[in-house]
Amino acid sequence: MLPKATPREELLTNLRAAYARMWVRLRGSNREITGLVAEIGLPILTIGAYVILYRAIGLPPTAGAAVIIGGAMIAFWTNVLWNMSSQWFWERESGNLEMYLVAPVSRMSVLLGMAMGGSVNTSIRALGIVLLGIFVFQVPFQLADPLSVGLVFVLTLVALYTMGMLFASIFMLYGREAWNTANLLQEPVYFLSGAYFPRIYAPVVPFALQAAGSLIPMTIGLDAIRRLAINGESIATVWPHILALISCTLILFPLARRALNYMESLGKKEGRLTLRWQ
Amino acid sequence: MAVADFVKSAGESFRVGWKIESNWTDPVLFATYQVIRPLASLLIVAFIVIIGAAAGASQNPTFYTQYLAWLIVGNAFYAFVLQIMLGMAILVHVDRTRYEVLKNIYISPGTLHPYVIGRGLVSVVNGAVSVILTLLFSVAIFNGLLHMNIPLNLLNVNLLILFPAVILGIISLLAIGYMLCAVNIVSNRMEFILGDSVSGIFFLLGGVIFPIALLPSYVQPISNVLPITYLLNAVRESFGLLPTASYMSDLAYLALTTLVTLIIGITVFRLAEQRAKKLGLFDRKSEY
Numbered sequence: 001m002l003p004k005a006t007p008r009e010e011l012l013t014n015l016r017a018a019y020a021r022m023w024v025r026l027r028g029s030n031r032e033i034t035g036l037v038a039e040i041g042l043p044i045l046t047i048g049a050y051v052i053l054y055r056a057i058g059l060p061p062t063a064g065a066a067v068i069i070g071g072a073m074i075a076f077w078t079n080v081l082w083n084m085s086s087q088w089f090w091e092r093e094s095g096n097l098e099m100y101l102v103a104p105v106s107r108m109s110v111l112l113g114m115a116m117g118g119s120v121n122t123s124i125r126a127l128g129i130v131l132l133g134i135f136v137f138q139v140p141f142q143l144a145d146p147l148s149v150g151l152v153f154v155l156t157l158v159a160l161y162t163m164g165m166l167f168a169s170i171f172m173l174y175g176r177e178a179w180n181t182a183n184l185l186q187e188p189v190y191f192l193s194g195a196y197f198p199r200i201y202a203p204v205v206p207f208a209l210q211a212a213g214s215l216i217p218m219t220i221g222l223d224a225i226r227r228l229a230i231n232g233e234s235i236a237t238v239w240p241h242i243l244a245l246i247s248c249t250l251i252l253f254p255l256a257r258r259a260l261n262y263m264e265s266l267g268k269k270e271g272r273l274t275l276r277w278q
Numbered sequence: 279m280a281v282a283d284f285v286k287s288a289g290e291s292f293r294v295g296w297k298i299e300s301n302w303t304d305p306v307l308f309a310t311y312q313v314i315r316p317l318a319s320l321l322i323v324a325f326i327v328i329i330g331a332a333a334g335a336s337q338n339p340t341f342y343t344q345y346l347a348w349l350i351v352g353n354a355f356y357a358f359v360l361q362i363m364l365g366m367a368i369l370v371h372v373d374r375t376r377y378e379v380l381k382n383i384y385i386s387p388g389t390l391h392p393y394v395i396g397r398g399l400v401s402v403v404n405g406a407v408s409v410i411l412t413l414l415f416s417v418a419i420f421n422g423l424l425h426m427n428i429p430l431n432l433l434n435v436n437l438l439i440l441f442p443a444v445i446l447g448i449i450s451l452l453a454i455g456y457m458l459c460a461v462n463i464v465s466n467r468m469e470f471i472l473g474d475s476v477s478g479i480f481f482l483l484g485g486v487i488f489p490i491a492l493l494p495s496y497v498q499p500i501s502n503v504l505p506i507t508y509l510l511n512a513v514r515e516s517f518g519l520l521p522t523a524s525y526m527s528d529l530a531y532l533a534l535t536t537l538v539t540l541i542i543g544i545t546v547f548r549l550a551e552q553r554a555k556k557l558g559l560f561d562r563k564s565e566y
Contacts, residue, residue: 035470054330
């Protein structure tokens with residue numbers, strides 16, 4: 001019988017697993033240059049359409065800046081949906097899921113690695129989208145406090161990828177539903193998060209819509225980043241946003257852990273963990 | 279291949295495609311999934327216009343209701359573009375890599391052509407469902423619920439103008455989808471990019487949410503050779519949102535651009551087919 005690992009050894013093993021999964025994600029996503037170019041260039045097409053729409057209806061140029069930030073944040077949501085939430089589904093389809101399940105590490109460390117790799121990758125793409133957007137559309141930014149923007153941005157990513165961990169657990173046993181559900185969660189979330197609006201928390205937007213949108217961490221983070229980076233507001237005005245983002249993370253992380261354990265156990269009982277082509 | 283055989287094979291392909299796309303859930307949930315995405319897209323642009331109106335960006339309030347009607351129709355019919363481009367762009371990848379059946383389809387007497395057409399027609403049906411439901415929901419939400427009095431009367435649509443334009447538009451989109459399949463047959467790195475790229479270009483340059491006259495002048499010539507531009511013009515004319523005087527010229531340009539895309543689509547597909555056969559790409563595995 002193998003000796004039981006100490007908590008320190010266990011932690012180190014899990015950190016190594018997270019690092020390994022992150023490395024695969026970083027390497028896999030950046031080896032193909034056409035993918036990188038497309039992931040930066042494609043959102044510019046949609047952003048461009050909305051910037052021209054804003055101009056057509058006579059809204060100020062700051063609305064264009066808001067849509068560029070929204071477009072960049074959508075890159076993170078897309079990554080969370082297709083590379084976090086649906087990941088176990090892809091792994092099962094390609095026959096890798098059983099290898100993750102027999103590895104002597106926590107499944108959460110694998111998800112953590114995915115989240116770290118995904119957030120670094122997408123940050124590179126989001127920066128590209130913002131810079132290209134500013135260059136092409138010449139929209140004004142008023143960045144008075146970059147450190148605050150950085151803090152809110154990191155908190156938003158942590159909350160968002162924690163939500164991705166929860167979705168990954170829930171999607172674990174999905175067949176074709178995974179593909180369709182990830183598809184379904186695109187435009188409705190773009191709408192609810194106000195990614196393409198100048199501002200979601202505006203009097204003209206119905207309260208029910210604002211409340212539904214606030215269940216998505218991206219909505220809260222996006223509003224805070226826009227206030228700091230476009231309106232030039234100080235961190236004092238976005239304290240409620242910061243608290244809400246921290247609360248989201250604290251609620252979603254244990255939920256993700258429980259959901260993962262439950263779905264894995266259900267998958268074992270029903271024999272669905274290795275089922276392909278559902 | 280005889281026409282009857284072609285139609286039969288395309289029909290079987292349609293049946294298989296429909297089952298793959300719809301039988302993962304019950305019909306009500308499937309219909310809900312079909313309508314939520316285009317409806318959310320519509321709500322995004324509609325709310326942008328509503329926010330613009332609330333900000334008083336323009337002095338003329340009727341401008342917003344007219345613009346909203348123009349935008350609803352463009353956005354609703356853009357569902358055909360989304361469904362056909364995304365559906366056909368991923369088709370080869372799914373059948374070759376995921377289900378590993380592309381080689382079997384290729385060596386069957388039916389060949390790939392009717393198969394691709396049949397699967398493309400599934401996207402057309404999905405698109406038609408989205409268009410109809412989006413238009414109905416739009417009227418219900420903006421006129422029924424929000425009392426915005428948008429000049430959009432679905433009972434006054436001139437179907438004699440609408441149908442020829444939609445049929446030509448669908449043929450042109452299927453021809454473009456054919457090209458996307460061709461690219462994916464010879465490549466295994468573009469499947470997740472192509473559909474979004476082409477539909478994104480059409481969204482920006484096709485006059486979906488703003489008139490193409492607002493585009494920079496150096497881009498407008500590209501808009502003028504896209505079938506989607508004339509399709510949306512003709513569709514808006516059938517809804518009475520544009521003067522019908524230019525309908526015949528829009529239909530003629532649509533027919534011309536459709537013919538050109540059809541010729542290019544078939545040629546590109548045949549070339550890709552030959553190359554794939556030569557290099558043994560029909561059973562290439564690309565996901566591990």
